[in-house]
Amino acid sequence: MEGNFSEALLLMGVGLATVFVVLLLVICFGNLLIKAVNKFAPEEEKPKQIASKPVAALVDGAVQQAINKAVEQLTGGKGRVEKIVKL
């Protein structure tokens, strides 16, 4: 048991020190990465805006009318269609 205790004590020292070193390295690397990214890729690429097509361009009048009627029927006349998006 005494051997176990000294081994556990050794593991405690090695273990805690290693965790500290790893997290310190993560912090240092993180800071270096922040500096590198700020220097070489400072601008965040903005997703290209896809111009939203008007509803009329996506569906023809008859389809739009059918959707409107279906929504009206389902919601008892309380709901209305604001936007139709093609998935």
Added chain:
Amino acid sequence: MGDILERIYGMTAFQSIIDQPSFLIMYLLAFVLLYLGIKKQYEPLLLIPIAFGVLIANFPGGGMGVLATDGEGMVHFLKDGKEVVRNIYEMSLPEIAHDLGVMNFLYYALIKTGLLPPIIFMGVGALTDFGPMLRNLKLAIFGAGAQFGIFAVLLVACNWFTMKEAASLAIIGGADGPTAIFTTIKLAPHLLGPIAIAAYSYMALVPVIVPLVVKLTCSKNELSINMKQQDKLYPSNTVIKNERALKIIFPIAVTTVVAIIVPSAVPLVGMLMFGNLIKEVGASTSRIFDAASNAIMNSATIFLGLCVGATMTVDAFLNWQTIGIVAGGFLAFGFSIFGGIMLVKLFNLFSKKKINPLIGATGLSAVPMASRVANEIALKYDPRNHVLNYCMSSNVSGVIGSAVAAGILIAFLG
């Protein structure tokens, strides 16, 4: 007629339960765990499968319990009415399925191989946001202080347990279920059931344990330290201009650093960071991100829970070791929170910029529950002191820290 009735009676589990009433304790345990998972919502995703695994494993004749092996892997089982002794590691998986049942097959294929914990870590990574940690990078060091409980309990437990068993018990202090299970599979698989139950139960009790330790160790003044005010007084000179690029490079860098220093932690940290990478890449990996964070993780969780529960058979669970694990697990948890708080206090002694000790308390994993609990405590002392984002930094780094600690234990004792 009497013969038929006798055979019907023999088919049921009544006689075995009467012969060994300790089965009833296991049913009671399963019912309590099911109640906690279903009604009290304590970690229901894992506690319910574990509890159900306990229940089905303990019906005599059901063949759903995972057979306990001795140190050399020998198992005793009945085949064609005769007792057979075989080395389980020399049996093929189809043989295990045929002779020992489907649950043993699942256990030896998915758990004993160490497959599921890294798979779950991949899912956890896919659900983790390293943004708060990157924005408050210095606070990540407090994730190291909160690993104190692991090694402190190792020191105590080695007096009653073997080193491998003590290490498996101590890793409960990392407050990370998959890490505890992974370490136990590698070091002391016969203790898997009670260690998993203790780990997940204490994780569910974070809202009770964290306030208790904080109350015992922190003053009102310390808990009132307003982090935003401190940031205004001592502003950081680090500005992140492109967080998206940083979040993509970060998991790759962390994996590389950890893999070089503690290679035995790579199954956990590597998979955690891989899961995170596919999340951060965005639209081009959205399909595998979706699979990792939903279908794969959920399937892994079901099988992990059921198999862990099925290891908790009467013989494997009802003994003094289990009581030691329950007590030791609580100590490990408490010491980990204490270690994190003490590191913050030490830091505050030498720094002008003061840190709220709650950020140290959340250095144990249990993401994000520990941070949410710490935030609630901070708001009690100062309604404008929102520390959630700061706590998340040490909380997430605690996941890395506990995986590294597990890697060290496995490397030294495995």
